[in-house]
Amino acid sequence: MAKETFLEQLEKLGDFLEEHGAELVNRGVLSRKRSKELDQHIMDYFTADSADDVFCTSMCRSEIFYLLDKIEKKIGKRSETSPGLMNDKLTGQFYRLVVETLSMDIMDGQEEDSGEDVLPDFDSLIHQIAESMKGEKLTDDEKERLGAAFADPETLSQWMSDFSMEHYHYHCPDYAGFLQDGEVDTPLSGLLPHQLAETENFDYDRLVSSLEDWQHEKTAAQLTRLVYSHLKAWQDDPCPDTDGLLLTLALIEHFQVSECLPAVLEMLRQDYDFMQMYFGDICLEDVPAAVLSNIVEADQLPVLLDFMKEPGLLPESKSQVALAVGQLPKRDGRMLLQVQRWLADVLNYYYPKGEDSDLFDGIVLDKLFYCCIHARAVALEPLIAKFYSAYMIPPSMVVDGMDGVKEDIRDGELGTLEDESGERMILDVLSYGDDDSDACRNPDGEDELDDEDWDGGPFDLSDYDFQDYEGWAENPAAVYMPSVDVKKYTLRIKLDHIRPAIWRKIEVPSNITLASLASVILLSMGWCETHLHQFVAKRGKAVDLYVTSIHNPKGFQAVAGRYHDGGRVTVGEILKKVKDKVTFEYDYGDGWEHTVTLTGIADYAGSEKQVTLLDGKRACPPEDCGGVWGYQEICELMKDPASQDARERLEWLGYRFDPERFQLEKAQRAVRGCNR
Known part of the structure; x- marks a missing residue:
């Protein structure tokens, strides 16, 4: 029997994916998205006008890892010079082998004058990688065992099962x-x-x-x-x-x-x-x-x-x-x-x-x-x-x-699941319930209007109320470090890159921790603390970051000279004289930067030391609106709220946004909660 070419092996891979794709995903070899992409790339490969890198992009690192892991297990030992399967050199070598193979015009099945196939077959690729890992040539017996294993879908499926059950030893109760x-x-x-x-x-x-x-x-x-x-x-x-x-x-x-x-x-x-x-x-x-x-x-x-x-x-x-x-x-x-x-x-x-x-x-x-x-x-x-x-x-x-x-990691989109509802997944597969229940809903379960509704449907601006104060902090109770001489600090917080300015004026004791100061700022502004935050202090060319999102969790690893635990440093240690400044960053995706300036230092008349919101102007931007540019776009759209673009943004917001509407009294009540 003639040896299969790489093209024939590729076709077998497509058949295998069709039959065992779900197992690959559940085993963790492929994500659902990559499984679909790989399947589509194989289809595109056979229907494309040329072979230009159609398939190369789909040979992602996860498939490579799976392949190398199984080769290592079949060979039985790891090369001393290649101690890691994900060794960059080895992975790069695999990429080159694939790219070199697929860069040739195999769609036309071209052959050299000698009559031999231009392309190396799939087994050759496997053998080259295996030999790279082993550090020496494979024996004929090893080549035969590898070839037989990779050519049999049932064997591959069994490998996945064996891998998952390798450490499983749970004894179910009666x-x-x-x-x-x-x-x-x-x-x-x-x-x-x-x-x-x-x-x-x-x-x-x-x-x-x-x-x-x-x-x-x-x-x-x-x-x-x-x-x-x-x-x-x-x-x-x-x-x-x-x-x-x-x-x-x-x-x-x-x-x-x-x-x-x-x-x-x-x-x-x-x-x-x-x-x-x-x-x-x-x-x-x-x-x-x-x-x-x-x-x-x-x-x-x-x-x-x-x-x-x-x-x-x-x-x-x-x-x-x-x-x-x-x-x-x-x-x-x-x-x-x-x-x-x-x-x-x-x-x-x-x-x-x-x-x-x-x-x-x-x-x-x-x-x-x-x-x-x-x-x-x-x-x-x-x-x-x-x-x-x-x-x-x-x-x-x-x-x-x-x-x-x-x-x-700084601006990753919140959420790990493509479909957030297990109930919806189940009903879609089992076909129980109302088939039309989700016909006009998006994956987040929000009602979605079609284009006709936007263009010609009735629209009543009174259906939307103006925004309300929504400030919230995970740990609002203020924490103070021991100090002999506590001063009353007056701070001005200004949101950068926005005109007219959005600002707040607060009073805090000088021994309040930066982590607690972060909560005061969030509540003063009206942020909901759905994102990470930190203080950034610059001293010449040196930059120190004070992490305030996680209050010194177990295992927090500070990086010397750069990251510090904001729960162990006070504002008095950072701001020491009037006009000293520090930057407070919130939501690394939207990139909100607040300049915090020390505008006054005074003695306390009595023993009671509290945080207070004194004043402020203009509303906090909506969460997740896209940073300064997204905020400016919303402000512009709200000038003509009946326009189609404004309607879409109103539907997304759920309220009318007035950039001048700052509810000072509600914000002050929230900040007073820090004094508990």
Whole structure:
């Protein structure tokens, strides 16, 4: 039999992706987006007029890592001169091999005069990389074993299963013990294992309506029982009715039953076969993460931390928990700092364990770093760099590794999930409920108007109220450092690059920490603390950054001469004489810079020392409006609020924005809350 060319191998790869794409995504080898891109690139490759780099871009680092990892396992040892799979030289070599191969005109099947194929075949590429890793030529037996393994989709699929189960050793309890007290009541009894198939014309919307009159405690108890009923059914006979459990998860999210968290986590403790059976569909892979992100409360984060520390679980399951926590700040901006601290605790727990621990998994770490980016955990950047320098991290989500972290972590978009609703994912796949319920809604669940509505539909400006004060701070209670001589500081805060000026005037004790001063500034301005912030102090050419978003979390790693913990430094240590200035940065994406100027120093007449907002002018810009330029655009649009562009912006804002409307009294009440 003639040896297959690279083109024939590529065609086989396309067939394999079609059959096993969902497994690749769940295993963490490919993200959903990359799986679709790879599939599309293969299709484009065979229909393109020329081969110009069509496929090269899709050979991303995650596929390369998977390939090299499997080669290493098959070869059985690692080259002493190439200790890391993601060695830049080796990765670059692979890129060159692919590019050199695909830069030739294989679409026409050109051959040289000798009659031999111009292109090296797929096996040759594999052998060259394997030999680079091994540091010596492969034996004929090794070549044969490699070729046979990579040519067989079933073998590749088994590799993925073996990889996921490598450290899995969770012993499930007898779930009958969770089902002793009571039964599942009608109408939820229709979701018990094997019952849904016997139900004609099942109507999810009707089921939801029938549960709305239940007490929340009853709903929580019944849905918890349903989850354990399905786990018991799987335990007895792994031939489940998957729809029943999936619809139970949809209801848990719909009614936001946080009490079901232990049951959902127990579901995530199941083995690879279970996860593939229920969530192997590429459209369902993130259902657990989406459901968790919609039910978890702030006081339940320690429970999720314990789950991440638990040995013997699937990396896919821990990845779902990580993505869920990373999604929380998008659901509730007030949880941003708590999520950042949670990520710090997880990473600091993992780092000393090392690769020999069954807790350590590169796939999970990649997901955690992705979450750090989308929670803007800037203070964790030095710790993340330690991981990348010490361990092999597969670039499944953070494609560019540490370079990607550095580039995106300051202004990463909040949220880790493409689809934020597990309920919607489930109903879309199972086709239950109202097919038109989401026809005119966007992925965020907001009503969306079509072009006809904008162009000719009725519009009433009175439907929109003017903005209200929305200032909020995670830790408003002021913290002071011990000091013998505390002065009364008068500070002027001015938002840079905007005219007329947006400013505030405050009084604070000189021994207030910079972290607490940050809260005072946020409340004075009217920001909602949905983004990171820090103080920037310049001394000649030296620049010191005082991190105020995370108040010295466990594992905070200061960088000498640059990063400092703003919770341990006072404003009096930075501003010492009148006219001294420091910059306060908020939201590294929009890039809001506030100049904080010391305008007065006085003695306190009595013993009571408080923070006070004295005065201010003009409204704080809307959150996430796009920085100075976006703010200026909104101000311009509000001059003609009936225009189509203004209507779109009004729909996005949810209110009419008046740049002159500063509600001083409301801001003063919020600032007084810092004196508790």
